[in-house]
Amino acid sequence: MEEILGNVNSVESMGLVDGPGIRYVVFLQGCELRCLYCHNPETWDKNKNCTMISASELIKKIERFKSYFGKEGGVTFSGGEPLLQPKFLLECLKLCKEKNINTAIDTAGVGFGQYDEILKLVDLVILDLKAVKEDDYKKITGQSMERFNKFLADCQRLNKRLWLRQVIVPNINDNEANIADLKQFISKIKNVEKVELLPYKTIGVHKYENLKIKYRLEGVPDMDEKRCKELEKLLLQN
Numbered sequence: 001m002e003e004i005l006g007n008v009n010s011v012e013s014m015g016l017v018d019g020p021g022i023r024y025v026v027f028l029q030g031c032e033l034r035c036l037y038c039h040n041p042e043t044w045d046k047n048k049n050c051t052m053i054s055a056s057e058l059i060k061k062i063e064r065f066k067s068y069f070g071k072e073g074g075v076t077f078s079g080g081e082p083l084l085q086p087k088f089l090l091e092c093l094k095l096c097k098e099k100n101i102n103t104a105i106d107t108a109g110v111g112f113g114q115y116d117e118i119l120k121l122v123d124l125v126i127l128d129l130k131a132v133k134e135d136d137y138k139k140i141t142g143q144s145m146e147r148f149n150k151f152l153a154d155c156q157r158l159n160k161r162l163w164l165r166q167v168i169v170p171n172i173n174d175n176e177a178n179i180a181d182l183k184q185f186i187s188k189i190k191n192v193e194k195v196e197l198l199p200y201k202t203i204g205v206h207k208y209e210n211l212k213i214k215y216r217l218e219g220v221p222d223m224d225e226k227r228c229k230e231l232e233k234l235l236l237q238n
Helices: 055-063 086-098 116-120 134-141 146-157 176-187 205-211 225-236
Strands: 005-015 023-028 051-054 074-078 102-107 124-128 162-168 192-199
Touching: 005 055, 005 086, 023 055, 023 086, 051 055, 055 086, 074 086, 086 102, 086 116, 116 146, 124 146, 176 225, 192 225
Parallel strands: 023 074, 074 102, 102 124, 124 162, 162 192
Antiparallel strands: 005 023, 005 051
16 A cells, blocks of 8 residues: 655644643644745745655654643644645544644645535644634735635534634734724634633744745734733733
8 A cells, every 4th residue: 555645844842832731833834825924934935945755654753742632632744735645644534643742733824725524634723713793804915815714614613622713913903993992803612621822922934035935024023922922912802
């Protein structure tokens, strides 16, 4: 039987912010969004800056850390965009389930559709809310919300557990109007266990220089973390 191969940018063996507990995080290569604030442009091209590995070989590596996972930990498939390698992701998820390893995906929900098989094997979806209005979404990502909306609808139909996140950027979405829109949008989503606002950081700017890609938020400072927490508190108020 032919092994299913995937393109992996990097891994983190003891992740603490990519789902519950201690997690092995797999950053899959490839993303079709071009978010203004992306700090991992090296993950965009599916065939560059990556290691090709079989699903079975990857799960063997993950298994070595299983004793650290405890009751809540496990593996999180992130990116890039994990949904852009659906066959590899599906095979990895199947093998994780055979090994009784908890699974999560950290995604913007922008893949090729037909998510049922993948979602049935995922214990948690960490979903990036780039924006909740079509115009804002297109300005931030360069694409329409159509594929994101389809993925979210599939998550709802299959009753998937959700963590929702949004990056807050100075002078773009760091305002109370955005928080009101976000609050209204989230209020219609079921199975939401956690909502986080993440402060924009300039840590990836040097990568654009190295890749000779124009950085479109040049001059925009890091988001004030205190202000971000205030907006998050506002968002979570009843």
